[in-house]
Amino acid sequence: MAGKILVTGNSVRPELLQPLTEAGYKVENPTDLLSEQDLAAALEDADAYLFGGDEYASGTAIAKAKDLKVVAFLGVGYESFMDATAITSRGVRITNTPGTLTDSVAEFTIAQLLAARRQLVNYANRYRRGERGFEVKQTDVRGHPIGIVGLGAIGTRIAEILAVGLRAEVKYFSRTRKPRVEQALTLEYMELSDLASQVEALIIMVPGNETTHGLIDHSVLSRCNPGTLLVNTARPDIVDRQALDQALEDDLVSVAAFDGFYEEGEGDSLISKYSDDRLIVTGHIASLTSDARDGMAIKAVGSILNILQSGTDQYIVNG
């Protein structure tokens, strides 16, 4: 008997779990949010755990999971969803699904950039309110300097759409310079504060961690030319909240677009201060496509089968 696989959450389409049942496993997919106690019970006889919900996998929750060999996390940033130390100390592998969000997030970032550039949200809302008329304050993207902070997989894809498709003049800053991407896409490398001073739009796409927290601060934003667009579809607090407020007030940043925002309360005061022609915020939806979700599920299912069948997989993150 092959055993049981626990799948949590409701975002994995049943068809994508077929390889698991075909391999002889019994798949259990409770879609409601699991309490620590329910999770512990569900894991007790599980060989694998596809983490697709909003639960927290504590040390207690996995303490009795005697058959568990792998926790396959749906997404990249698993750390805040589980006690990785406790899981690792039990010899359980953790995997994640990098790369599956690349197009989804890159395309959404371009959507935010173009919407900010052309005042799409504001004009759509104005039309609904019966307001007509306009001002020529907008510019094309083609031939104009756009800056990207961070040239990982998503940043590179954003650069490609901008350089090859929209024919912008793309400049970037990255902790490590990327000469090959630079050459292939004709990008120009510059230091962060120089970048801020030489572009009409600044796109933030670095991972959220201690070194990037507040990376875009007053010293960076004060270098922007009046009317610069700021697009942050990465973690909100990479941009210092007070520096953002100041730059919006001084009109150095004319429009800011965020996907996900500061903690409630803190964020709310900026939302009420700046209207939809200055600040566009969406609720962390950049990776929210069926393509990205399916890609993650396919990858997680593959990792589970690899580990159960051969003990190893390329997406193991804990050693």
Add this chain to the structure above:
Amino acid sequence: MAGKILVTGNSVRPELLQPLTEAGYKVENPTDLLSEQDLAAALEDADAYLFGGDEYASGTAIAKAKDLKVVAFLGVGYESFMDATAITSRGVRITNTPGTLTDSVAEFTIAQLLAARRQLVNYANRYRRGERGFEVKQTDVRGHPIGIVGLGAIGTRIAEILAVGLRAEVKYFSRTRKPRVEQALTLEYMELSDLASQVEALIIMVPGNETTHGLIDHSVLSRCNPGTLLVNTARPDIVDRQALDQALEDDLVSVAAFDGFYEEGEGDSLISKYSDDRLIVTGHIASLTSDARDGMAIKAVGSILNILQSGTDQYIVNG
């Protein structure tokens, strides 16, 4: 003495008129809307007329314009702004400025497409209202079939951004097939109703005239698969209003994005029937960038100088 040039409207930056003053002409630029009488007076001693305002140039207005050699229209569709027959019968050349809007309109169309695809307007407004949470109903553009109706300069540029930048699978219908563009961008040609049935988004980019009026009617929209996006940044009435209403009601069209809409009243009823997750309308702003406006002004100024100095120009539209 070289004479006078009348420039109307307020969208031409003074710097761009310098070639005219440098050639010795006196430039007069009243920025307020001119009455027929005021226009007649201003044209009486004008050698050229750069039409950049919202006035109407009637036969009466030009009747006493004895020195007038050229009316340079800022834009493409001059017909509804002047009595072209009266102007032509006086031996006055009319020019327009094709091609200058290409990038501006193409980029705005991509903005509308991505906004519709990712529910950007709706999610931005929901965030402002304090509503969180989301559903996975969105998809990437990469690898998905997108259709373009009309492959003129703007349609071709849209196809290029989609195919080369966003890596969509681009299909098109056009009155005349374009084998060279087709091959260069790897597009697939199909008949209009087939196109509607085989794409996830339909982009309308044909000129507005009698043959395209109502081109996208019930017979086309009824072929759409449920959930198709419709993006019309061309003239609104290329899409039959009742067919649109029906397709939205049946959810064959899940989201429609228009730039410019049906006549007041007619349009208003659709606006109140469908909210911002189904219908996004902006007020004819696709060509509203300084790049496009500057490009037009530079072209119009060039045409005026050509005609005044040599009697001819490549942008003459009346013979």
